[in-house]
Structure formats: structure tokens, C-alpha cells
Amino acid sequence: MPPTDLKPLRTPKAIAEAVDRAVAYTPSTDMHTHLYTPAFGSLLLWGVDELVTYHYLIAEVLRTNRSVSSEDYWAMPLARRAEHIWRVLFVENEPISEARRGVLTTLAKLGITAGPNGLAEAREYFRDVTVEQHVDTVLRLSNARSVVMTNDPFDDAERAVWLSEPDPDPRFRAAMRIDLLLNSWEAATAKLRAMGYPVSPVFTRATYAEIRRFLDDWAERMDPLYLAVSLPYDFTYPADDARSRIIANCVLPFCRERGIPFAMMVGVKRLINPALQLAGDGVGLWDMRSLERLCAGNPDVRFLVTVLARENQHELCVTARKFPNLLPFGCWWFLNDPSLILEMTRMRVELLGFSFVPQHSDARVLDQLIYKWAHSRALIATVLKEKYADLAATGWPLTEEAIRRDVQQLFAGNLEAFVA
Ligand code: FIX
Ligand code: ZN
Numbered sequence: 120m121p122p123t124d125l126k127p128l129r130t131p132k133a134i135a136e137a138v139d140r141a142v143a144y145t146p147s148t149d150m151h152t153h154l155y156t157p158a159f160g161s162l163l164l165w166g167v168d169e170l171v172t173y174h175y176l177i178a179e180v181l182r183t184n185r186s187v188s189s190e191d192y193w194a195m196p197l198a199r200r201a202e203h204i205w206r207v208l209f210v211e212n213e214p215i216s217e218a219r220r221g222v223l224t225t226l227a228k229l230g231i232t233a234g235p236n237g238l239a240e241a242r243e244y245f246r247d248v249t250v251e252q253h254v255d256t257v258l259r260l261s262n263a264r265s266v267v268m269t270n271d272p273f274d275d276a277e278r279a280v281w282l283s284e285p286d287p288d289p290r291f292r293a294a295m296r297i298d299l300l301l302n303s304w305e306a307a308t309a310k311l312r313a314m315g316y317p318v319s320p321v322f323t324r325a326t327y328a329e330i331r332r333f334l335d336d337w338a339e340r341m342d343p344l345y346l347a348v349s350l351p352y353d354f355t356y357p358a359d360d361a362r363s364r365i366i367a368n369c370v371l372p373f374c375r376e377r378g379i380p381f382a383m384m385v386g387v388k389r390l391i392n393p394a395l396q397l398a399g400d401g402v403g404l405w406d407m408r409s410l411e412r413l414c415a416g417n418p419d420v421r422f423l424v425t426v427l428a429r430e431n432q433h434e435l436c437v438t439a440r441k442f443p444n445l446l447p448f449g450c451w452w453f454l455n456d457p458s459l460i461l462e463m464t465r466m467r468v469e470l471l472g473f474s475f476v477p478q479h480s481d482a483r484v485l486d487q488l489i490y491k492w493a494h495s496r497a498l499i500a501t502v503l504k505e506k507y508a509d510l511a512a513t514g515w516p517l518t519e520e521a522i523r524r525d526v527q528q529l530f531a532g533n534l535e536a537f538v539a
Pocket of ligand 2: 151152153481
């Protein structure tokens with residue numbers, strides 16, 4: 120990055136140029152993805168056929184061409200599914216949606232001229248690419264310093280890889296995901312027993328101890344940055360249910376003693392259309408009094424929180440103003456769209472200053488890092504230019520040095536400090 124001078128930036132043009140430099144140059148820590156190191160084999164999705172069959176695009180193709188049902192779609196092999204999506208969503212209809220534009224941004228940055236023949240050209244590009252090469256290419260093009268994985272010890276395929284002690288890649292860090300434990304206690308007891316943790320469905324002191332032993336064992340194996348869970352829109356705490364008992368007796372003590380945050384992603388309405396499989400989830404409004412109770416009742420536990428409903432965003436910002444142990448993050452899933460990223464980022468800067476994590480990619484396919492970060496960096500820059508121009512208009516001596524510091528904080532520093 121070129122040296123910066125310390126003379127105050129007075130004009131919107133000078134401010135905009137300084138913001139663009141800082142946003143382009145500052146590497147990001149991507150705090151939530153579904154990516155894996157190549158050591159995890161087929162768990163790491165990459166390449167144009169996976170990119171084009173992303174579940175966001177499945178939802179769009181099924182409504183755009185209703186003559187092909189979800190059953191017909193799932194009956195096709197991957198290559199045919201990609202060709203179907205490409206034809207319907209990119210050739211027969213303009214690729215105007217955010218998920219479609221994302222594919223094109225990725226192909227363009229990989230040097231593949233995107234046009235009606237883009238799928239075939241991209242397949243040509245990937246023919247001689249190895250996954251190791253592609254990880255380097257994608258992280259470079261995304262300017263991502265590190266990505267945080269979603270690591271589920273209840274997933275049989277992933278657990279087997281961990282037990283084989285795969286070579287670590289410092290660019291990929293772990294997050295331990297416990298959805299089964301907190302959302303499906305019955306199923307979790309069977310898995311825990313099979314893994315050698317003799318829990319009973321009835322909550323006894325011994326069962327709590329075994330759950331803790333499970334969390335501790337896997338934290339030793341994974342060294343997670345945080346403990347994570349996706350919770351439904353009707354998540355209530357405390358409640359007379361298994362989830363609340365495990366959170367109170369196992370999760371919160373674990374996070375407190377291990378010194379890692381508890382990350383809650385709240386608002387999904389699971390499988391409102393099961394026929395769409397991963398694409399079948401919806402969104403619901405969360406009663407955030409549960410968040411207030413968790414933050415107020417556990418001031419020595421740090422909470423990373425993202426919520427799925429647009430209508431919950433303002434309350435999340437206000438709640439974060441009240442609780443220093445709450446760090447809002449990301450424009451998650453159905454919110455990862457320009458109109459909503461702009462709205463949420465403006466709201467957060469106005470209410471929280473720079474004390475939040477503006478974005479995560481949620482990338483499921485390695486290549487998505489390229490577009491998810493390219494699009495978000497541009498949008499975050501748009502908001503920063505507005506806000507810094509407003510600040511400079513007060514006569515405040517704004518410098519490029521200060522802008523760089525702020526952008527580093529947003530893209531990496533806030534999270535790194537919160538998990539340290
Ligand atoms: O729970 C999650 O981690 C969600 O992000 C996923 O379930 C969701 O399918 C997704 O990938 C959204 O972007
Ligand atoms: Zn996710």
C-alpha cells in the first residue's frame with residue numbers, strides 16, 4: 120500500500136480515493152464460511168459446476184422454469200444440473216439477481232469472459248487447475264487473509280477427517296458447530312453415545328459432564344475460534360427445553376472457561392419447502408428478549424450474533440449498544456444483497472461506530488469468496504465514503520491513516536480482538 124500523508128482530507132473526492140485504497144488493500148478475516156482446507160477432500164466444494172448449482176440458484180431456477188420440478192432437478196447429475204441452471208438463469212433470462220451476478224463477477228475475476236458460453240469456457244479454465252492452486256488463486260483475488268470454517272463434530276464424514284489428524288492450513292481456522300446438540304437433542308444423544316460419551320436423554324449431572332467432555336475433547340482437536348450454532352426464529356432462552364438446559368449447564372460454562380465466544384445465528388425457518396433441500400429454508404422474526412437475557416445474565420461471556428430477519432437488524436444494533444459483550448456480525452444469507460447491505464451498514468456505523476463486523480461471506484463454494492468479498496467491499500466503501508464526508512464536513516481533520524486503521528478494524532481487527 121502506498122505511503123499515506125497525514126494532511127487532512129478535505130474534499131469528498133480525496134476521501135473517496137483514500138477509502139477505495141484502504142478497502143482494496145486491507146486483507147479480510149472471513150469469520151463464517153462453509154469452506155474446508157483441501158485436506159478435507161470432497162467436503163471442500165470448488166469449480167464452476169459447484170458455483171452454478173449453489174443452493175441460492177436452485178431456488179431461483181425452480182421458480183423461473185416451473186416445467187422442471189425439484190424432483191426432476193435432483194434426479195440430474197451435477198453437470199446436467201449446472202447446464203440447466205446456466206441455460207435458464209443466464210441464457211434464457213438475464214442473470215440480474217445477486218446470486219447470478221456473483222457467478223459472473225467470479226468468472227470475470229478469474230479471467231473467464233462471461234457470456235452465454237461462460238459455463239463451457241469456465242469448464243475449460245478448470246480442466247488443469249488443482250485444488251491447491253485454486254485455493255491460492257481465490258484467497259489472493261479475494262484479499263482474504265484467513266477464512267473461518269464451519270466444523271461439525273457430529274458430521275460423520277468431517278469427523279473422520281479430524282480423527283485422521285489432517286495437516287493444518289493456517290489460512291483456514293476452525294469454528295465448532297453444535298446445531299445437532301442444541302436443536303436435535305434426541306438425535307444428538309444417539310451420536311454422542313456412539314462416540315463414547317454415555318449421555319442419557321434425561322438431564323443428570325453425569326449427562327452434563329459428558330456433554331462438557333465432548334465439547335472439551337473436540338475443542339482440543341479443533342482449536343475453534345468460537346462455538347457456533349444456527350438457531351430457529353422462535354429460539355427462546357431460558358425455556359423449559361433441552362436446548363436451554365444444555366446452553367445454561369454446558370455451553371456457557373464451556374465458553375466462559377475456554378475463553379471463546381458463543382456465536383448465535385438466529386432466524387432460520389428450517390425447510391419451509393423440504394423439496395428444495397438446502398435451498399428450502401425460510402426466515403422468521405426473532406423475539407430478541409432472549410438475547411438481552413443471555414447478554415445481561417452472562418457479562419463474562421462474549422456473544423457473536425447475526426440475525427436473519429431484516430426487521431431484527433435495528434434491535435440488534437440497539438441491543439449491542441447496551442452490551443459490550445455482544446458483537447454483531449455480517450449480512451447473513453437473504454440479507455447478503457446490495458440494498459440490505461447498504462441499509463444495515465449505514466445503520467451500524469450510525470449506531471455503533473466501527474464496533475461491529477460488517478460482513479462474512481458464508482461461502483459454500485471456494486470460488487464464491489471472490490464475488491462475495493468484491494461485492495461487499497464496494498458496498499462498505501460506499502457507506503464509508505458517505506460517513507467520512509459527513510465527518511469531514513464538521514471540520515474534523517480526517518486522515519488516510521485513520522481511514523486505514525478503521526478499515527483494518529472492520530475487516531479483521533474487531534473479530535481478532537473479540538476472539539483473542
Ligand atoms: O446455518 C448456516 O450456516 C447458514 O449460513 C446455512 O445453513 C445456509 O444454507 C447458507 O449457506 C446461507 O448462506
Ligand atoms: Zn452459514
